[in-house]
Amino acid sequence: MELKLTKEQAGHLESLLDSYLRDLSHEITATDNPEFRAGLRARRARLAEVAETLGLLLRGGPAEPENESLAAGKPQATSI
Numbered sequence: 001m002e003l004k005l006t007k008e009q010a011g012h013l014e015s016l017l018d019s020y021l022r023d024l025s026h027e028i029t030a031t032d033n034p035e036f037r038a039g040l041r042a043r044r045a046r047l048a049e050v051a052e053t054l055g056l057l058l059r060g061g062p063a064e065p066e067n068e069s070l071a072a073g074k075p076q077a078t079s080i
Contacts, residue, residue, distance in 0.1 A: 010058055017051040 005013065024044050031037045 007058065010054060014051060014054050014058060017047060017054065021047060021051060 021044060024040060024047075028037055028040045028044065031040060
């Protein structure tokens, strides 16, 4: 999948993700249900990957993390 954003849009998205991830961490801490907490942690991990990739693209870093996740079939990042 390819998503085209302007730098301004990508910056807003990055800010939104950062804010949501902070709020999600607080929600995880306050959650008593272990299954729900596990789901929130999984969501946080997936969104943190998106935020990291977006940050790398915005700052001119490598678009594709150099680890084995690409070999495992995870989607590759596209440039903005």
